[in-house]
Amino acid sequence: MDKYEDFKKQINSLLNIDLNYYKEKQMKRRITSLLTRNNYKDFDDYYLGIKNNKKILNEFINYLTINVSEFYRNPSQWHVLENYILPDIIKKCKGSPKVWSSACSTGEEPYSTVMLLSKFFDLKNIKILATDIDEEAMRKAKIGLYSEKSLQNLPLEFKNKFFDRIESSYKIKDTIKNCVDFKKIDLLKNPFPRDIDLLICRNVMIYFTDKGKELLYKKFFESLSNEGVLFLGSTEQIILPERYNYRSIKTFFYKKIFY
């Protein structure tokens, strides 16, 4: 049998990460380059390294999860969110909407969301959920120290209001941090929260197979409130969204159809 098949099984039982849902060609290429770089000769050999060496294990998880993010990533979509999507959601909800940033990485996405919500609500009334499979990324999110570059698309008023400059970095203020609850959720394995009014899932589905994406569209449907909105990343449009009971309301935004 292909050694990669064995490797996937071993990783699933050791780490509870199911590589079957990640695009195979891309994942195999990435892992092969990582193991070669570390002087392992094949997948069997590399698996032993992962199992027995914490450093190799952490490096593998880190590499696998691809944590790149930034504040207001693809800014035009955040403007659509502010001007078209949120006002509608807010009209429907009584208080601050239930928001879930579902692959939040190092926190730029949930913190951007809180800053945007602060235009509509008092910060003390905002609480959103942010989750990721990668606990190390969320540990960094909780520290909240960012480079100038990661803030390049953030509106200046937010940059000035919600960060303290520490040498060449920017530290996010506690008033924003306190509005986010971080929690580990594996999108492919764990149950989802319910009654979500705005579900943000950006730049993670590109790594999943069609089967993985389909699974998520269905799980997201269950997770959304009536007429809740799903906000996807730039290359992640749903083809024929009606098949999964969504209506496209703006590019990258889908509303749950409620019968």
Ligand SMILES: C[S@@+](CC[C@H](N)C(=O)[O-])C[C@H]1O[C@@H](n2cnc3c(N)ncnc32)[C@H](O)[C@@H]1O
């Ligand atoms: C490229 S980052 C996207 C960050 C942010 N959403 C954005 O668009 O800037 C992808 C994130 O997906 C997370 N991820 C990968 N597989 C996951 C899974 N099965 N469940 C939850 N998160 C996952 C990674 O840990 C990583 O933090």
